[in-house]
Every structure is written in structure tokens, then in C-alpha cells.
Amino acid sequence: MSTPAELAAFFARCSWPRALTQAERDLAFEALYVRRHEAHSYVCQRDEIADSWVGVMEGFLSVQDTTLEGKLVMYTGVAPGGWFGEGSLLKPEQRKYEAMATRPTVTVHLPRKTFGWLLEHSIPFNHFMLSHLNERLGQFIAMVKFDRLLEPTARAARGIAGLFHPVLYPNTDATLRINQEELGWLVGVSRQRVNTALTELEAAGLIRRGYGHLVVMDRQGLSRYPSPAT
Structure with missing residues (x-):
């Protein structure tokens, strides 16, 4: 303990x-x-x-x-x-x-x-608590919006950025211990598509990949990641 x-x-x-x-x-x-x-x-x-x-x-x-x-x-x-x-x-x-x-x-x-x-x-x-609940509501509204409007790489980027929310998760350091399957569950895409998304985000300099974890290089960049036309 x-x-x-x-x-x-x-x-x-x-x-x-x-x-x-x-x-x-x-x-x-x-x-x-x-x-x-x-x-x-x-x-x-x-x-x-x-x-x-x-x-x-x-x-x-x-x-x-x-x-x-x-x-x-x-x-x-x-x-x-x-x-x-x-x-x-x-x-x-x-x-x-x-x-x-x-x-x-x-x-x-x-x-x-x-x-x-x-x-x-x-x-x-x-x-x-009012502020906390307001941020939580905003988080879930954003998730619905991202699910309907964004392509998978942008959804993965916003999902990662959301785990570094300054109010809801104020003490999260730059290393996020999450695997591809868990991230896929979070953003609603397949594990294979998550792998592609992470490759794209790493190439953009927004994250660095490791075994069973990610290092976030630019949270603001992740939260603003564009949604190209599909």
C-alpha cells in the first residue's frame, strides 16, 4: 500500500x-x-x-x-x-x-x-465542484462533437489532449501510459486505425511513441489538430 x-x-x-x-x-x-x-x-x-x-x-x-x-x-x-x-x-x-x-x-x-x-x-x-462539473460537461460535449465531425487522426489527437485537461487532470505529466487498444476505445476507432493515427501525430512532432506509453510533445498542437477532408 x-x-x-x-x-x-x-x-x-x-x-x-x-x-x-x-x-x-x-x-x-x-x-x-x-x-x-x-x-x-x-x-x-x-x-x-x-x-x-x-x-x-x-x-x-x-x-x-x-x-x-x-x-x-x-x-x-x-x-x-x-x-x-x-x-x-x-x-x-x-x-x-x-x-x-x-x-x-x-x-x-x-x-x-x-x-x-x-x-x-x-x-x-x-x-x-461547479467548475469541475462544467468542465466535465464540456469534455463530454466535445467528445460527441469530435465523434461526429472529425476524422480518426484528429479524434485520436483530441482524445490524447483531453487526458491532459488542466482542470480535470491537473497533475498529468508528459508521459501518458495508454496502449493503442485503450486509446481506440476512448476515441471510438479500431486499433489498426489508432496505429496509423499515432504514426501521423508522431511525424507531426506532437507525440513520441514508446512501448505502452506516449510522450506528449505539444498538447496545444494536439488540441488544435486539423481535420482534413475525407
């Missing part, structure tokens, strides 16, 4: 505790707990009642669902420094998705009770 010092360092890097008073930060930190997950294990399951807000300390999560035909649909990925599941905590209903660790992953959990207490007592935390 992660050490208390590692948890404290992760907490200090997160943006939302900075909105809290010292007493509120202390309360939140004391409530946190850590879970370790093997590759391809579930962090949360569809139809369960959410009991915590979930952050990623190490690894990578796929937020996804499976159709009645058995097809996997990946809604988004969560890189280190990102938090997810706030929507499921704000309304008393079952989760509409599942989250799976695509590689060995360490998650940090803020219990529902503490999350609710912060919403009730901290106006700055409410402001942070």
Missing part, C-alpha cells in the same frame, strides 16, 4: 483541497483511504450506489460500459491526479457506468459522508 507520506504528497498536488480552510483540509485528509487494484480489475461497478469520490494516484482507469451486444464503450479515461464519480454522489441513484483499472492502479477515496459535509459547509468547495 502507499505510505502516508505518498498520500500526503498526492493530496497536496490536488487542486480541490486548496479551496478549503486548514480545518477542512485536515478533516478531508483524515477521511481519505487508499485502494490498490490489479490490472483489469473493477474499481466500481455499474448499478452500485456510490460511496466515495475517487481519485487516481497511480495507474489509469477506464470509465466505461458494456452494451447488450457485449461491445465495450469507453466514455473517458482517468489519469493520475484526476478525480471522478462526483455526479453519482450528488444524486441518490445507481451508477450508470463501471470503472476498470487498465493497469496496476492506486486509487484514493473521499467518503460520501465527508464529500457531503464539504458541500454543506464550504462555499469555495461548492464553487470548485
